[in-house]
Amino acid sequence: MTGKSLRAGPDTRGHFGAFGGRYVAETLMPLILELEREYRRAQADPAFKAEFEDLLRHYVGRPSPLYYAERMTEAVRQVAAQTGADGDTGAKIYLKRDELNHTGAHKINNCIGQILLARRMGKTRIIAETGAGQHGVATATVCARFGLPCTIYMGARDMERQQPNVFRMRLLGAEVRGVTAGRATLKDAMNEALRDWVASVSDTYYLIGTSAGPHPYPELVRDFQSVIGTEAKAQLQEAEGRLPDLLVAAIGGGSNAIGLFHPFLDDESVRIIGVEAAGKGLDGADHAASLSGGRPGVLHGNKTYLLQDEDGQITEGHSISAGLDYPGIGPEHSWLHEIGRVEYRSATDQDALDAFQFLCRTEGIIPALEPSHALAVVRKEAAAMSRDDIIIANLCGRGDKDIFTVAEALGVEL
Amino acid sequence: MSARLEAAFGKNRAALVTFVTAGDPSAEATLEVLDALVAGGADVIELGMPFTDPMADGPSIQAGSLRALKAGMTLKGTLEIARRFRAKHDGVPLILMGYLNPVLSYGLSFAEDAVAAGVDGCIIVDLPPEEDQELGPSFRDAGLHFIRLATPTTDAARLPAVLSGASGFLYYVSVAGVTGTRAAEAPDIGEAVAAIKRESNLPVAVGFGIRTPQQAADVARVADGVVVGSAIVDLVGQHGHGAPETVRAYVQSLASAIEAAA
Ligand SMILES: Cc1ncc(COP(=O)(O)O)c(C=O)c1O
Numbered sequence: 110m111t112g113k114s115l116r117a118g119p120d121t122r123g124h125f126g127a128f129g130g131r132y133v134a135e136t137l138m139p140l141i142l143e144l145e146r147e148y149r150r151a152q153a154d155p156a157f158k159a160e161f162e163d164l165l166r167h168y169v170g171r172p173s174p175l176y177y178a179e180r181m182t183e184a185v186r187q188v189a190a191q192t193g194a195d196g197d198t199g200a201k202i203y204l205k206r207d208e209l210n211h212t213g214a215h216k217i218n219n220c221i222g223q224i225l226l227a228r229r230m231g232k233t234r235i236i237a238e239t240g241a242g243q244h245g246v247a248t249a250t251v252c253a254r255f256g257l258p259c260t261i262y263m264g265a266r267d268m269e270r271q272q273p274n275v276f277r278m279r280l281l282g283a284e285v286r287g288v289t290a291g292r293a294t295l296k297d298a299m300n301e302a303l304r305d306w307v308a309s310v311s312d313t314y315y316l317i318g319t320s321a322g323p324h325p326y327p328e329l330v331r332d333f334q335s336v337i338g339t340e341a342k343a344q345l346q347e348a349e350g351r352l353p354d355l356l357v358a359a360i361g362g363g364s365n366a367i368g369l370f371h372p373f374l375d376d377e378s379v380r381i382i383g384v385e386a387a388g389k390g391l392d393g394a395d396h397a398a399s400l401s402g403g404r405p406g407v408l409h410g411n412k413t414y415l416l417q418d419e420d421g422q423i424t425e426g427h428s429i430s431a432g433l434d435y436p437g438i439g440p441e442h443s444w445l446h447e448i449g450r451v452e453y454r455s456a457t458d459q460d461a462l463d464a465f466q467f468l469c470r471t472e473g474i475i476p477a478l479e480p481s482h483a484l485a486v487v488r489k490e491a492a493a494m495s496r497d498d499i500i501i502a503n504l505c506g507r508g509d510k511d512i513f514t515v516a517e518a519l520g521v522e523l
Numbered sequence: 524m525s526a527r528l529e530a531a532f533g534k535n536r537a538a539l540v541t542f543v544t545a546g547d548p549s550a551e552a553t554l555e556v557l558d559a560l561v562a563g564g565a566d567v568i569e570l571g572m573p574f575t576d577p578m579a580d581g582p583s584i585q586a587g588s589l590r591a592l593k594a595g596m597t598l599k600g601t602l603e604i605a606r607r608f609r610a611k612h613d614g615v616p617l618i619l620m621g622y623l624n625p626v627l628s629y630g631l632s633f634a635e636d637a638v639a640a641g642v643d644g645c646i647i648v649d650l651p652p653e654e655d656q657e658l659g660p661s662f663r664d665a666g667l668h669f670i671r672l673a674t675p676t677t678d679a680a681r682l683p684a685v686l687s688g689a690s691g692f693l694y695y696v697s698v699a700g701v702t703g704t705r706a707a708e709a710p711d712i713g714e715a716v717a718a719i720k721r722e723s724n725l726p727v728a729v730g731f732g733i734r735t736p737q738q739a740a741d742v743a744r745v746a747d748g749v750v751v752g753s754a755i756v757d758l759v760g761q762h763g764h765g766a767p768e769t770v771r772a773y774v775q776s777l778a779s780a781i782e783a784a785a
Contacts, residue, residue, distance in 0.1 A: 421628025
């Protein structure tokens with residue numbers, strides 16, 4: 110690789126181009142600087158890497174398979190042939206099966222990395238925010254595994270929508286605190302976690318669930334999640350002897366997406382698409398597409414694209430998928446968007462529901478609603494690509510948690 | 524330092540710094556509360572710029588922010604309140620306090636417009652010295668004081684970074700926590716203030732968790748200023764449009780306690 114690597118960021122101040130940074134209250138600043146120092150020490154410590162990899166293998170169940178979705182590929186080809194194309198289109202679709210991880214999503218990769226960091230720092234209590242409850246469950250899981258008490262902040266509205274995950278967290282020994290401030294969803298849970306942290310800096314570690322927040326969180330979450338892309342690259346090399354032509358992943362805060370994308374950023378032949386939640390459509394206010402429908406601003410410690418009104422007040426997103434329902438996006442994605450390396454598209458609630466059912470029936474896999482957004486775009490893209498082309502989609506979570514939401518959307522009473 | 528701040532911190536007692544959120548529950552109501560703060564004996568006024576996500580604030584100021592936003596308050600509206608306040612109260616320093624995003628959204632003319640509205644300085648809670656380039660240069664060009672926060676976690680190694688580019692006064696946050704919850708002990712505060720004053724000539728005002736006249740008097744003995752916020756915002760929340768008289772009486776009780784402590 111000559112020229113500048115796109116994988117070198119962030120700079121020493123935590124900026125990806127104009128994005129990222131450390132916009133936090135002074136009380137937290139020394140802690141964030143200490144976290145960065147400790148992360149640098151951990152990166153240089155082979156024992157840290159060895160423990161991380163050992164836990165991923167034996168506790169999480171990695172590597173996750175890279176699976177050729179043959180029936181989905183065939184189904185897409187049939188539709189493509191019927192709708193006119195020259196009969197020769199329909200790319201091969203591979204799914205990166207992170208839904209098979211312990212706890213059912215990619216979130217656990219990051220939690221393993223961060224709990225090891227927290228232990229290195231001598232912290233004795235963990236806090237986290239959660240929207241759908243997936244990150245909360247993954248955090249509660251690693252806290253049980255390492256015997257650390259944890260408090261999970263969750264919007265009161267999300268607690269209602271995601272009761273099974275609330276119960277899971279409690280079974281795992283976590284304290285789940287409902288947040289009624291603001292509009293009682295993920296953004297408010299994150300505010301409340303930050304408020305807890307400000308008051309408990311000496312003993313508490315904040316285990317952020319996505320590649321956002323103040324530096325060094327976006328960097329370290331990305332690094333822990335990059336195991337997804339690193340594995341996929343090697344697995345496809347083994348299966349097909351080459352790089353993929355397209356990567357697709359869904360974006361809430363952006364951690365599963367950056368985890369898949371980052372190892373491929375310097376491979377110029379690989380097209381990359383991130384999929385935001387278009388909710389009920391980008392023309393109204395009921396969506397969670399920060400890049401397509403927002404503009405740059407500062408929230409939760411980083412500068413990035415945000416859903417906000419003309420006065421700079423943060424607006425609430427909407428998505429059928431609670432995990433994508435966040436008014437911001439990780440800063441590295443904002444940068445990749447501005448330099449044009451990654452294309453950002455969106456899929457509506459309806460697109461995601463259709464893709465959800467499509468995968469159930471073609472492959473016998475019930476996906477989470479989050480990656481269903483990515484699958485919706487995969488269906489469209491694959492239909493227009495050559496049969497020799499290869500797509501990797503990140504199947505970052507399984508759909509058990511979503512069956513109530515889907516049943517409701519389909520008008521089925523359980 | 525501006526003449527107004529110099530006068531406010533130049534008395535032979537600690538200055539009383541009072542906080543209220545702009546537009547809570549309306550612009551007119553805020554102007555009346557501001558009059559009451561001055562009548563009660565406030566030396567410096569902090570006017571909160573409401574934000575949807577006040578991450579460093581406890582329940583009182585969160586609620587005040589949401590009341591103001593619900594009533595339609597904007598940053599433009601906040602500057603208009605400042606302008607009208609300044610037209611009536613020439614000598615009382617006025618500081619805006621809030622979060623970065625609405626200010627960024629307003630644009631770089633913010634500092635000039637704030638000075639034109641009679642604002643003396645600004646506290647941006649989520650803008651640490653590491654990100655100073657965001658607003659610091661425009662503040663200094665416009666002559667708007669950048670008031671920085673120091674906290675119990677700001678150690679000796681870090682203090683110089685916090686002080687560089689700070690002006691007006693320094694706000695010492697006496698506890699690690701959000702606004703309005705608990706208060707620190709006066710001896711601890713005294714030590715922290717002394718440590719800051721060894722490094723800086725700026726006056727040091729102390730806030731977070733101060734509610735009673737007794738607490739105000741205790742802090743007044745060891746600091747250059749005493750900041751009271753959540754307690755006033757609570758009164759506004761409880762009494763709504765009838766708040767000014769209650770607020771005036773409360774502020775007067777603080778002012779007398781500080782006077783007596785001198
Ligand atoms: C399965 C799954 N995918 C995606 C997300 C969104 O997060 P991110 O964009 O950080 O991957 C979530 C969040 O809860 C999730 O549970």
